[in-house]
Amino acid sequence: MNWDQIEGKWKEMSGSVKAKWGELTDDEIAEINGDREALEGKLQAKYGKTKEEVKAEVDAFLENS
Numbered sequence: 001m002n003w004d005q006i007e008g009k010w011k012e013m014s015g016s017v018k019a020k021w022g023e024l025t026d027d028e029i030a031e032i033n034g035d036r037e038a039l040e041g042k043l044q045a046k047y048g049k050t051k052e053e054v055k056a057e058v059d060a061f062l063e064n065s
Contacts (some may be wrong), residue, residue, distance in 0.1 A: 001065040003036050010034035013065070020061055023047065 014029045023046045032038040043054045
């Protein structure tokens with residue numbers, strides 16, 4: 001699945017996002033609204049990871065979605 005598909009199905013995918021990154025609140029997931037950069041930024045802030053680590057995690061999430 002590519003990011004365009006995730007954007008289009010964000011409401012459906014939000015449960016998977018919440019399962020993968022449980023520290024994100026429902027409000028934050030709604031705020032992200034399918035924006036990959038917003039997701040990566042929130043993950044960096046919540047988990048204290050580097051941009052490269054977060055990008056790799058999101059890429060792995062895409063491969064498994």
